[in-house]
Amino acid sequence: MKQDLDTAPAGAVAAPLPWWGRALAGGALAALPVIVIGLIVLMVAPGWVQNLTAMALINLMIVVGLQIYSGNSGIVHLGHSAFVGLGAYGMAILTTPLVMKKLSIPNAPFGLAGVELHWLPGAALALLVVGVIAWISARVIARLSGIAATIVSLAFLMVIHSVFLHWPALFKGNQGFFGIPKLIGLPELLLAACAVILIARLFRESPGGLQLRASAQDQKAADAIGIDSRALRRHAWILSALVCGLAGILFAVFSGTISPRLFFFQQVMLTLAMLILGGMASVSGAVAGAVILSLVLELIRNIESGVTIGGVTTPALLGLSGVALGMVIVLCMALRPQGLLGHREADDFLEKWRVSRTPGRNDRRDENATR
Amino acid sequence: MEYLIQQLLNALAFGAEYALIALGLAVVFSIMGLVNFAHGEVIAGAAYAVLLFAGLGFGAPLLVIGLAIAAAIIMSVALERVAFRPVRNAPVTTGLLTAFGVSIVLQNLFQLLVSPRPQAFPALNGLNVTWHLGPWAISSLQVMELAAALLAMLALSAFLGRSLLGIAMRAASRDFSTVRLMGIKANRVVAAAFVISGALAGIACVFILARRGGVTPDMGFSLVLKAFVACVIGGFGSLFGAAAGGMLLGFIEVGLLVLLPQEMGGLKDALTYVIVTMILIYRPEGLFGTRRDLGDKEF
Amino acid sequence: MLRLETVSVQYGPVRAVRDLDLAAGAGALIALLGPNGAGKTSTIAAISGLVPATGRIMLAGEDISRLPVEDRIKRGIAVAPEGRRIFANLTVAENLRMGAALRRDATGVRQDTDRYLSLFPVLGERINQHAGTLSGGEQQMLAIARAMMSRPKVLLLDEPSLGLAPLIVARIFDFIGQLKAEGLTVILVEQNAAQAMRFADQVCVLASGRVSYRGSPADLAGADVMKLYLGDAGM
Numbered sequence: 001m002k003q004d005l006d007t008a009p010a011g012a013v014a015a016p017l018p019w020w021g022r023a024l025a026g027g028a029l030a031a032l033p034v035i036v037i038g039l040i041v042l043m044v045a046p047g048w049v050q051n052l053t054a055m056a057l058i059n060l061m062i063v064v065g066l067q068i069y070s071g072n073s074g075i076v077h078l079g080h081s082a083f084v085g086l087g088a089y090g091m092a093i094l095t096t097p098l099v100m101k102k103l104s105i106p107n108a109p110f111g112l113a114g115v116e117l118h119w120l121p122g123a124a125l126a127l128l129v130v131g132v133i134a135w136i137s138a139r140v141i142a143r144l145s146g147i148a149a150t151i152v153s154l155a156f157l158m159v160i161h162s163v164f165l166h167w168p169a170l171f172k173g174n175q176g177f178f179g180i181p182k183l184i185g186l187p188e189l190l191l192a193a194c195a196v197i198l199i200a201r202l203f204r205e206s207p208g209g210l211q212l213r214a215s216a217q218d219q220k221a222a223d224a225i226g227i228d229s230r231a232l233r234r235h236a237w238i239l240s241a242l243v244c245g246l247a248g249i250l251f252a253v254f255s256g257t258i259s260p261r262l263f264f265f266q267q268v269m270l271t272l273a274m275l276i277l278g279g280m281a282s283v284s285g286a287v288a289g290a291v292i293l294s295l296v297l298e299l300i301r302n303i304e305s306g307v308t309i310g311g312v313t314t315p316a317l318l319g320l321s322g323v324a325l326g327m328v329i330v331l332c333m334a335l336r337p338q339g340l341l342g343h344r345e346a347d348d349f350l351e352k353w354r355v356s357r358t359p360g361r362n363d364r365r366d367e368n369a370t371r
Numbered sequence: 372m373e374y375l376i377q378q379l380l381n382a383l384a385f386g387a388e389y390a391l392i393a394l395g396l397a398v399v400f401s402i403m404g405l406v407n408f409a410h411g412e413v414i415a416g417a418a419y420a421v422l423l424f425a426g427l428g429f430g431a432p433l434l435v436i437g438l439a440i441a442a443a444i445i446m447s448v449a450l451e452r453v454a455f456r457p458v459r460n461a462p463v464t465t466g467l468l469t470a471f472g473v474s475i476v477l478q479n480l481f482q483l484l485v486s487p488r489p490q491a492f493p494a495l496n497g498l499n500v501t502w503h504l505g506p507w508a509i510s511s512l513q514v515m516e517l518a519a520a521l522l523a524m525l526a527l528s529a530f531l532g533r534s535l536l537g538i539a540m541r542a543a544s545r546d547f548s549t550v551r552l553m554g555i556k557a558n559r560v561v562a563a564a565f566v567i568s569g570a571l572a573g574i575a576c577v578f579i580l581a582r583r584g585g586v587t588p589d590m591g592f593s594l595v596l597k598a599f600v601a602c603v604i605g606g607f608g609s610l611f612g613a614a615a616g617g618m619l620l621g622f623i624e625v626g627l628l629v630l631l632p633q634e635m636g637g638l639k640d641a642l643t644y645v646i647v648t649m650i651l652i653y654r655p656e657g658l659f660g661t662r663r664d665l666g667d668k669e670f
Numbered sequence: 671m672l673r674l675e676t677v678s679v680q681y682g683p684v685r686a687v688r689d690l691d692l693a694a695g696a697g698a699l700i701a702l703l704g705p706n707g708a709g710k711t712s713t714i715a716a717i718s719g720l721v722p723a724t725g726r727i728m729l730a731g732e733d734i735s736r737l738p739v740e741d742r743i744k745r746g747i748a749v750a751p752e753g754r755r756i757f758a759n760l761t762v763a764e765n766l767r768m769g770a771a772l773r774r775d776a777t778g779v780r781q782d783t784d785r786y787l788s789l790f791p792v793l794g795e796r797i798n799q800h801a802g803t804l805s806g807g808e809q810q811m812l813a814i815a816r817a818m819m820s821r822p823k824v825l826l827l828d829e830p831s832l833g834l835a836p837l838i839v840a841r842i843f844d845f846i847g848q849l850k851a852e853g854l855t856v857i858l859v860e861q862n863a864a865q866a867m868r869f870a871d872q873v874c875v876l877a878s879g880r881v882s883y884r885g886s887p888a889d890l891a892g893a894d895v896m897k898l899y900l901g902d903a904g905m
Contacts, residue, residue, distance in 0.1 A: 319479035552718060
């Protein structure tokens with residue numbers, strides 16, 4: 001597998017890189033369309049398009065975070081939005097100015113009503129909280145595999161959501177938590193999205209990521225060669241939670257207002273549909289699914305709220321986007337369960353294309369294609 | 372004393388409801404490895420169906436009960452034909468996600484076609500009266516619910532124990548392809564599972580309607596989640612485990628309601644899930660499950 | 671009774687069975703021998719319809735190669751599959767009832783049940799026990815009895831001797847001989863060549879999905895073919 005750099009045929013195939021090099025290069029390739037779209041929007045698009053793009057980027061980060069766990073472990077995770085919420089609320093509680101807190105959560109426990117942190121320590125602390133909760137829940141989830149893990153992840157979402165709703169002293173309950181300082185815009189989100197894509201690729205290509213993917217394929221075989229799949233599942237869960245938590249933190253300081261229902265089923269099914277559409281097994285798939293579905297959904301939302309064509313306004317069709325999302329999942333499962341990109345990353349496609357253009361190497365079989 | 376008995380009856384009634392729904396899930400899962408998230412929408416769909424019929428003037432309680440069960444069976448079988456048959460031999464995850472997608476589609480269709488707001492359905496309120504037995508006041512609905520659940524379970528176990536199709540279903544839960552080698556059509560066994568599952572959903576629907584007096588588009592989801600949790604505690608794929616897990620869940624919930632102070636009542640669901648998760652730390656395979664039932668049941 | 675014409679089975683890029691021809695009249699027993707991976711079990715699965723196959727499979731003059739499994743069983747094929755595959759969570763009686771799933775003559779079913787239980791008294795003793803608690807030999811007896819409950823025209827038997835003590839193997843083969851004598855057509859897959867050849871009318875040795883030798887058991891025993899294709903383990 002490993003070739004010496006000197007003996008590699010020049011120009012035929014890419015020089016073999018260490019895993020992290022491959023991950024960074026591949027991640028950069030996957031992030032490229034995101035950067036291009038982001039920069040175009042940043043330069044020419046009006047404000048409301050910039051806002052929509054920013055929201056799409058946050059969703060993209062959540063999808064990539066979800067991919068880190070589900071894509072590598074093969075277990076469907078339906079509770080990742082809980083971590084997004086935890087990150088967002090952590091940031092909100094820690095960094096909202098005291099004046100605003102007097103209005104929103106004057107009776108917060110643990111003296112939190114009198115805390116106002118700078119954004120950097122605030123974000124770090126919020127991430128730490130997400131990490132601790134992820135660490136605790138990971139110990140439970142990693143013991144389970146298959147369906148039981150999926151159902152417990154969903155139960156986890158219900159637990160966190162229920163705490164948001166029923167602990168009004170800290171989370172303000174059903175109402176929106178407002179007054180969070182708006183610190184960032186599209187450029188920062190663009191940067192963060194790229195970082196998250198690289199992190200996910202690094203994990204996927206790392207020895208641990210490879211082992212986890214192997215154990216998802218065949219648990220028994222993985223056990224036999226001494227892979228500690230439980231520990232790996234735990235690591236993936238925590239990293240996934242941190243990425244989702246980061247997305248939540250950024251969401252809080254982007255929008256300035258949050259409420260529990262934003263981090264519930266609506267978001268779970270949206271991000272899950274994105275991941276499934278693009279292909280769970282690759283980071284590029286997660287990115288592709290997020291980009292495509294963000295665009296399509298925007299169209300559907302316009303229809304949903306009623307369109308005016310030639311003076312006739314169609315009635316509002318509440319639920320249409322939900323139907324569309326559900327259909328995306330159902331149709332993908334029936335027609336292309338591996339998603340649009342299957343198990344390949346963007347750089348795998350590039351490699352395949354390059355190989356097919358190199359004479360004499362056409363017979364090389366693509367190991368990713370046979371499954 | 373009276374309070375205790377009242378709470379015991381509460382726990383039994385809740386438990387019976389969860390057991391009915393959990394059994395509906397377990398019947399389908401044990402045969403074809405499908406985690407049917409859309410089961411809750413079958414319940415909600417049946418509720419909307421009787422709502423429609425009641426609007427047309429068919430609102431007599433007995434008629435409503437029959438219609439609810441019939442509607443749930445039709446919907447359950449129809450979902451199998453349309454959505455689940457294409458993924459029948461796919462890995463468990465594919466089936467699970469399909470069912471999740473179906474559930475989302477149906478919830479949003481209810482919103483789109485009926486209304487996002489709750490719809491009142493008073494036709495079954497008559498079932499809920501208070502019976503005075505000596506010193507005790509007992510809700511008729513709870514007694515009926517318990518009785519109906521017990522009857523349904525007895526009927527199910529008689530069917531699985533004695534009828535040829537029932538025996539075939541039990542055999543199929545372990546080895547589907549050998550059942551086909553006996554000349555029994557796979558579609559028949561699967562359809563039977565969905566009919567039973569639908570009937571159980573219909574019965575549950577009647578009691579849910581009678582208790583809540585209305586229906587919402589997302590009604591099914593929280594119910595089915597609880598039923599899943601019941602299945603996970605009982606051991607996924609075991610029918611007995613599903614029923615027992617449902618009952619246990621009823622007792623945990625009512626126990627928490629009794630023990631928790633008033634202002635923390637909202638956290639009942641959260642604590643229930645936490646307790647369930649604790650159980651799973653010590654018995655990841657569920658209380659009545661075997662290791663085999665737990666993992667990915669690949670075909 | 672049963673005729674295979676150029677039957678092939680393909681799993682992805684692997685061809686497990688290649689252009690197999692086979693013909694078995696009523697009351698004939700054909701033994702399929704050969705090493706692991708030769709395509710014996712795939713042949714059985716192709717006849718029963720559990721795996722898709724190309725070519726033609728004729729049963730009593732009717733082309734059954736396009737029929738699903740269930741319809742082939744209905745037309746008179748029965749399988750005692752590899753690894754026995756009895757329903758471990760059902761009782762012995764329920765297993766037999768599953769075997770007779772397609773029959774509507776209750777009296778006949780009862781007579782057949784009694785017959786097989788008297789042939790294998792040990793099954794009669796354990797009639798209400800879960801089949802998973804039976805020993806390997808008992809499970810094999812049950813698997814064959816279950817297959818026979820459908821009153822088949824053709825019985826497909828996959829490695830009935832696997833993992834069993836010689837004495838039990840001999841008993842099971844005595845029973846197979848008796849069924850053949852009653853006019854049943856049997857396709858027998860076996861690694862235990864000595865037992866298989868006791869009742870075989872024809873022996874087919876498969877290697878890599880092809881027939882590498884075909885003949886009567888007498889020819890095979892006489893020739894060096896035995897050693898050639900089966901090695902010493904064959905004896």
